[in-house]
Amino acid sequence: xxxTTFDKKKYPLDYTLNKLESILDPELFIxxxxxxxxxxxxxxxxxxxxTRQLKIQLEPAPEFDILIxxxxxxxxxxxxxx
Numbered sequence: 262x263x264x265t266t267f268d269k270k271k272y273p274l275d276y277t278l279n280k281l282e283s284i285l286d287p288e289l290f291i292x293x294x295x296x297x298x299x300x301x302x303x304x305x306x307x308x309x310x311x312t313r314q315l316k317i318q319l320e321p322a323p324e325f326d327i328l329i330x331x332x333x334x335x336x337x338x339x340x341x342x343x
Contacts, residue, residue, distance in 0.1 A: 262274045262276075262277075262278070265321060265323065267302075267303070267320075267321065269321045278292065278295075278296075278298060281298060282298055285298065287340075288301075288343060289301055289302070291336075291337060291340045292333075293317060293327050293328075293329055293333070293337070294327065294328060294329065294330055294333065297323070297327050299317065299319060299327065301340075301341070303319040303320055303321075304317060304318075304319060304341075305318045305319060305320045306318040307341075310328060313330070313331045314328045314329060314330060314331065314334075315328065315329040315334060315337065316328055316329075317329060
């Protein structure tokens with residue numbers, strides 16, 4: 262696992278996502294899915310991907326699409342509206 266900074270540098274990380282989620286500021290970071298935690302300042306665009314998912318485009322762009330699954334959409338929208 263690694264973390265990507267806004268200047269596109271990647272650093273290895275020795276934490277699990279569960280541990281990382283517990284220590285990051287919940288006002289700035291959210292667990293998007295089982296693979297990613299994202300920073301609100303990195304969100305470039307939110308796209309309705311299907312009736313069951315949202316697609317998040319970040320800057321810098323990750324190697325893979327980040328999808329918000331159905332069971333996390335409400336929490337994600339509440340987090341964005343803070």
